[in-house]
Amino acid sequence: MLLPESGGCSSEVLGYSQWPRDALPPSPAAQPGSPSPFPAPDALVESAGSSKLSPGFSAARSTQSASQLVAVKHKACPSQECQRHARLLIGGLNRSLDPCHDFGAYVCSAWKPRSRSTEGYSNDFNSQLNDVVTSWLKGLEDLLIAGVDEVKVAVKPLALLRSCRVRRRATGVDLEDFREFMSLLGLCWPHDTCCDVSALGVLLGLVYSPRRRRSARRRWDLCFWLRLRVLRDSELNGSGRRLTVYPGPRAFVERFAARHTYVVLKGNYVAYWTGHLDALLQDMSMSSRPPAVREDIERFVKAEHIIATALYNTVAKGTWEPIEVPLSDIGNYTGNVSSKDWLDKINANVVDESAVPFTEDERVLVTDVSVLEAVEKIFGTFKDREIVAHLSWQFVQEFGAVVDPTLEGLYKDNGDKLFCAGQVELVYAPLTEMLHWRLQVTRGERRYIDGKLERLVQRATEMMQSLWWLDSKEKRAATEKLRTLRVRMRPSEQVELELERMYHDFPNGTDSEESFVKSWLKTRGAFSRLASQRVSDGVARFGPTLSPLMIAYDYVDNAVNVAAASLTSPLYYFNATPAMFYGGIGFYFTAEAMRALDWTGLQIGANGHIVSPSWMSNATRQVMESRLSCPTAGVPNEALLPYLPALEVVRKAFFEDTETSDYRLEVTDDLNEVKAFFMTLCRVVCANPPWGRAAADCNAILKNSRDFAVAYRCQKDSPMNPSMKCGYFS
Structure with a gap:
């Protein structure tokens, strides 16, 4: 229903706690040779007060409590990125609320979107992820100015952007x-x-x-x-x-x-x-x-x-x-x-x-x-x-x-700069993405990102291979999809080489007398002539940049598209602790990758063809559904796929990296490395209903995490620590 009695945007009638209706699966069992971070099968039901703590926490608690996991051999992270992220997390906490009752509200209820800042911008959908898109668009002019020396064609989107920002109501000829x-x-x-x-x-x-x-x-x-x-x-x-x-x-x-x-x-x-x-x-x-x-x-x-x-x-x-x-x-x-x-x-x-x-x-x-x-x-x-x-x-x-720039005011308070940046991004997305990677990401950082994301997919593949409730044929189908999954983070070399040719016929903005309307029309006309399948598909795949879902899985291509905008805070920091990486971009990338195996993914093979009715048998589907049915948590399985399996994959990587990391986010009792992991995961999806939309329901996910219950000392059968928990791999 588009017009709810309570009012608000139809896209948000679902509310914060109900949003994630997509499904997906990730995480596996531990490999032989190293302590398993997952609980034993007989530990499926436990509370924070139980002696059956997950091994990852048990090892850390041999000398101290889980809430003090960061103290012994590790130093507090001194980087500016860590300090900024710590301020972000602590400043948004609502300490009047009990994290064991409603963790999402504890992390998000004091959060305010940037769209309500003194700059006067207001967006259709107030959410933390939308703030990331807003920041990207606001920084577009600086990126293009720096890019002119890198790629000459960057002068064209820069001219279009500036023309838009000084435009007036159109003349009769322009109309x-x-x-x-x-x-x-x-x-x-x-x-x-x-x-x-x-x-x-x-x-x-x-x-x-x-x-x-x-x-x-x-x-x-x-x-x-x-x-x-x-x-x-x-x-x-x-x-x-x-x-x-x-x-x-x-x-x-x-x-x-x-x-x-x-x-x-x-x-x-x-x-x-x-x-x-x-x-x-x-x-x-x-x-x-x-x-x-x-x-x-x-x-x-x-x-x-x-x-x-x-x-x-x-x-x-x-x-x-x-x-x-x-x-x-x-x-x-x-x-x-x-x-x-x-x-x-x-x-x-x-x-x-x-x-x-x-x-x-x-x-x-x-x-x-x-x-x-x-x-x-x-x-x-x-x-x-x-x-x-x-x-x-x-x-x-x-x-x-x-x-007429005043038309923006009929719907938004003042979105003109974002409108202008959006018009540029719609056409020049491959160019702006390429400039971000060339100018703002070092080669070392590129290798770091590639390696981290590749390892997460590899880890998920290994865990699928160890999944006991799949038969051998189903394991082959699942691991084949993950093994062949492509991660598309930046323009291909072919697109980069063709950028100058692609945008050759676009207006260069040298005519100072030309109106924005004429420049816009010429730009859209030139864009439409990029008619070759190779070029147009290369342009079209950059769509996630302007969406709050900046990381998106394509079922037909079996690929995850990662927009450059997602490589910004609070989703991503280069000088970060494991909590910041795995609670941010690591988790949401893994969730999108695991859509290869969700209820939709089960109907599509690795080659992008329909498998009717599914490559998973009905009996196995019933097992999967039962493992994601959590009666005491009161959470439908639609809210857990792909996010709960993704959490299991990322959790394993987080604890392994935490053991070897030199630095942790250790600030106060409210914020240590383990708590920062869970807080980052939820902070990224803060949203203001009815207009905001949460990408995932962090309460639904974390109710099924024993580690969360231990970190916050949640009593058994408290809202965030139900007795019976779901698990995909565990």
């Missing part, structure tokens, strides 16, 4: 150009004179471009409601390609739903609508403008509610249901949109290197059937003209601030 661009996309607003066209064609054309001429190959990447990729697949017969359909970008869809909900709940929709109307038609006389009729706007709002709800359902699902069908059968899932409609509109819009039309026998992989359900709902409820009108209105809401 005509902007409306003409909308017309090129098949859109029009507020008039609907151009809307007598195929809505499916317009929807697909926003991702690609209508193939009016064989030479006019474009890719707009305006993925409002869905995303499309044409994958080259050597395992397929015939064309060797496969069309893949994804839900729309999660952050984009959530922003659309949140914006709708926010404006409706504020009772400002008529003013919001007319504000955009005035901005886009300011060059027209009042007599030539279409009137803003309240009744028409209210009908539009009701329709938008249905559309936003359908789209939000495609990204809010915890577990995807992938399907792979021939194009001749796709219409069976989309009601009024027939298979012939799909085939005709795909061939009219979707570009492919081969330029060979698709046939009805070719396969299409839909990563989640909810995408087709949304198409069925929307196209079954509204006529084509109405659908195109809503696509047009969504475009105006998303990009109207290009022609």
Whole structure:
């Protein structure tokens, strides 16, 4: 439901404690030869007061308590990064709360988002992870200034950014150009004179471009409601390609739903609508403008509610249901949109290197059937003209601030600098990522990051090999997915070498008289001409940068994309203790990697093909479900996958590294190395409902950690130390 009785953003109706509905598995048993950090099988039920402490803690407690684990042979970390992180953790604690009752509130309730700082920025989703994105965008200009000496083409995004920040309301000529661009996309607003066209064609054309001429190959990447990729697949017969359909970008869809909900709940929709109307038609006389009729706007709002709800359902699902069908059968899932409609509109819009039309026998992989359900709902409820009108209105809401910077104030307090940085990042993401790695990450640090993340995947693979409740065939399938998993953290060498050529035709900003609107339109046009599959996919994969989920697993590619923005505090520090690394980026990277084996991952093989119904037997799935069912913890297993298995993997690495690390985060009784590990894990997902969204429910995860109960001396059967605990590997 998009409009809860309590109010707030639909994407946050789930609340902090209910958010993680995705599933995934990680961690294994200890290898022979070293003390196991995991409890023995007969120690499955215990409390903090029990003598059966996990071996990792028992060894440390041979001379002292777990809460003083840092004291003996190790020194307090003196680096500025450690001091800053310690202040971050301690300053955010709410000491009036009991960590054994609600650890998430203990760590997060005193936290305040940077978006409410004196700089006046407010974001749609207040969360610690969103603060990381905000910091990245605010630092973009400095990165580009430094990058000009490194790569000449960096002058182009820098010029676009600066032009955006000093822009004024568009002139009549600029407004005509902007409306003409909308017309090129098949859109029009507020008039609907151009809307007598195929809505499916317009929807697909926003991702690609209508193939009016064989030479006019474009890719707009305006993925409002869905995303499309044409994958080259050597395992397929015939064309060797496969069309893949994804839900729309999660952050984009959530922003659309949140914006709708926010404006409706504020009772400002008529003013919001007319504000955009005035901005886009300011060059027209009042007599030539279409009137803003309240009744028409209210009908539009009701329709938008249905559309936003359908789209939000495609990204809010915890577990995807992938399907792979021939194009001749796709219409069976989309009601009024027939298979012939799909085939005709795909061939009219979707570009492919081969330029060979698709046939009805070719396969299409839909990563989640909810995408087709949304198409069925929307196209079954509204006529084509109405659908195109809503696509047009969504475009105006998303990009109207290009022609009038004051439009940002209709929804945000003051997001103009973030809007400008976002426009640059959407187009120049490979370049900004490359500059970050070249200018802000040393070779030694790069080797450190690569080694740490590679070792976490290797450790998870080893633990899967030791998992007693998988049979040999299932172990091979699981370990093959982890063994072949790719970690994509920076542009490939091929993309780096092609950057100058990729951006050669983009405007360089040397014309000081050129308006931002013209620069933006030229930039989007040049971006659309990056039509080769290799280049466009190389650009498209950098999407996580602008999302609070800066580390994201791709089920089809079996790859984890790690945006450069994630390599910033509090997710990552170079001069850090094990608690800071494994509680931050280490944990969240591992969780995303383990999505290879979650309820969705069980349906997709290492090669990206559907395995029906699963590569895991029903009997084993039942064992897995039972191990993640925690009646005394009151936590559904949807909240534990992939995070609980990831915690088991990371926990093992954390204790091993802590034993050999020279430094620990030892500050006060409230903050030692072990507590810092758990606090960092939760701090990273602090969020302010209803607009904020937690990436994981740290309470649900840590209720199943004996080490947590020991560190905080939680009484048996206290909320954070239930008697019966879940375990994936242990």
